Amino acid sequence: MASNAAKIYARAVFELAKEKNALDAWQADLSRLEQVMADPAVAHLFHNPSVTPEHKQQAVMQVLAGSQPEISNLIRVLAERDRLDVVPDMVRAYTEARLNEQGIAVADVTTAEPLTPPEQQLVRDQLKRIIGKDIQLRMQTDPEIIGGVIARVGDMLIDGSVVSQLRRLRARLAASA
Secondary structure (H helix, E strand, O other), rough: OOHHHHHHHHHHHHHHHHHHOHHHHHHHHHHHHHHHHOOOOHHHHHHHOOOOHHHHHHHHHHHHHHOOHHHHHHHHHHHHHOHHHHHHHHHHHHHHHHHOOOOOEEEEEEEEEOOOOHHHHHHHHHHHHHOOOEEEEEEOOOOHHHHOEEEEEEEEEOOHHHHHHHHHHHHHHHHHH
């Protein structure tokens, strides 16, 4: 889940992009920024306290030449506030806001084993029925859940995992003893 700072920055960027009718352009620029920040050499640069915020901003702007003019302001603010670490969460929150604007909800789905495309479509269809929006899945696997599905869409959690069912059964058995 994204940090509050990432959500605030994403919301501000989203509102600016919407106002300028540039949602897709900002998505592309933010994705490029995220790729730059994921580079180990760049990460080392940004975690080095002896590198000034101005140098950090200049380094990123060289890579992002040709981006939205306002992206340099965003990078400057993030660098000055030592918040460049929120970029991945900010991009995720921006993407979700953009999809939500298009009537699409993002569902974080966890299963014990990877789902096949038809199984993913079944999950997508069931979530669409519950949520009432088209669904984009972000799949994860976690063998600890044993089986079933855990889906989070926004603040809604749907826990159909075997481990959760076993915990509920254990609680009922303990309460009746």
